Amino acid sequence: MTSRFVVHYRIFASSRDEAAERAAGIALEQTVEIPRDVVPRGYIEDEIVGRIESLAEEDEGRHLARISYSPDSVGAELPQLLNVMFGNSSIQKGIKVVGLDLGATLAERFPGARFGVDGVRRRAGRPAGGLIAPVIKPQGSDADTLAGIAYRCALAGADVVKDDHGLTDQAMAPFRTRCEKVASAVARANRETGGSCLYFPNLAGRSDDLMDFAGFARDCGAGGVLVIPGLFGFDLIRRLAADETFDLPIMAHPSFLGSSVLSDTFGFTHGMMFGVLQRLAGADISIFPNVGGRFGFSAAECLDIAGACRDPAGVGRRIFPSPGGGMSVERAGDMKQMYGDDVVFLLGGSLLRYGDRIGEAITAMRSALRAANGRAQSEPAD
Structure with a gap:
């Protein structure tokens, strides 16, 4: 006996009757995609068609529908699970996915996730506290320049050094050349410091090259990979996470996914897209735009993401939220207070202002996080 999974939809409608009609339409649209009066009786009607489990008014004009679906509609295919959740209904206005009971x-x-918070911590040699992840950039730099930046960051105690998501397989720094040189530079820094900094190359280029690139990254000593599911699909993350021969943590980048969350009345909530779906696919670290940066996510939306990443009741292992786009050394203390310890702090363009002294910024970031932790421990409990 299989257990049905439940998707929670926020439906924008002027009355309960309209909301009920829209919910019934979702249940059909996401499964059989035919009029209700021609649904075949028996197995299809009893098992396959979506069921409205509940419908309740949240606020004026907003209703919450819980619709269950059969695992038989999905099989073992992640793309089909996403398709059943919100395939055709994603093309309609006034419907927003707000929850999933798997x-x-x-x-x-x-x-x-294969690794999750605890597994990434073991690989990075950082059993407690926030992880620091500088980004090597900009696009247009050659591989030696990028390797030099990575070396200085790793030498200063960065936990993760990642490619910028705009570094793909361009002629200026081709994937294999860049991956080999940066991985070697980070390994040299680790030998000199005794550290365990992990290099995450951006797994990008033509889709038919990606699995070969993943194997190359593993073989040349990368500590993980960066994947952009908005461009290459969530199933690429699932495939890598399930591959026991690959066995590296996966960091997911939010590029191309913003339009899925920015509307108040359709798409996904921030926590669903950058928390639940990333966990479902198998990502270990989920990057998202931080509050106060140039992307406009609110504090509440960022905390929604962080909560979905780390909810013990969520899909599989807890994963790291990774706020970026507006992170800086100056904001480290406030961000530590906001996100706590289980977080990967992404440091991007602001680091380049330090030039050859970029390592000083990493050291300052670590000191700021430790100071914030000390303040938190000294504050009296409520």
């Missing part, structure tokens, strides 16, 4: 059957089929 159920026991699909929880076995989609175990989530």
Whole structure:
């Protein structure tokens, strides 16, 4: 006996009757995609068609529908699970996905992250506290320049050094050349410091090259990979996370996904897109735009993401939220207070202002996080 999974939809409608009609339409649209009066009786009607489990008014003009679906509609395919959740309905206005109860059957089929918070900490040699992840950039730099930046960051105690998501397989720094040189530079810094900094190259280029690139990254000593599911699909993350021969943590970048969350009345909530779906695919670290930066996410939206990443009741292992785009050494203390310890702090363009002294910024960031931790421990409990 399989257990059905439940998707929570926020439906914008002027009355309960309209909301009920829209919910019934979602249940059909996401499964059989035919009029209700021609649904075949028996297995299809009883099992396949979506069921409205509940419908309640949240606020004026907003209703919450919980619709369950059969795992038989999904099989073991992540793209089809996403398709059943919000395929055709994503093309309609006034519907927003706000929650997912995976159920026991699909929880076995989609175990989530291979490493999660604890596994990444072990690989990075950082058992407690926030992780620091500088980004090597800009696009147009050659591989030696990028390797030099990575070396100085790793030497200063960075936990993760990652490619900028705009570094793909361009002629200026081709993937294999860049990956080899940066991985070697980070390994040299680790030998000199005794550290465990991890290099995450951006797994990008033509889609038919990606699995070969992943194997190359592993073989030349990368500590993980960066993947852009908005461009290459969530199933690439699932495929890598399930591959026991690959066995590296995966960091997911939000590029091309913004339009899925920016509307108040359709798409996904921030926590669903950058928390739940990333965990479902198997990402270990989920990058998202930080509050106060140039992308306009609010504090509440960022905390929604962080909560979805780290919810013990979520899909599989807890994963790291990774705020970026507006992170700086100066904001480290406030961000530590906001996000706590289980977080990867992404440092991007602001680091380049330090030039050859970029390592000083990493050291200052670590000191600021430690100072913030000390303040937190000394504050009296409520």
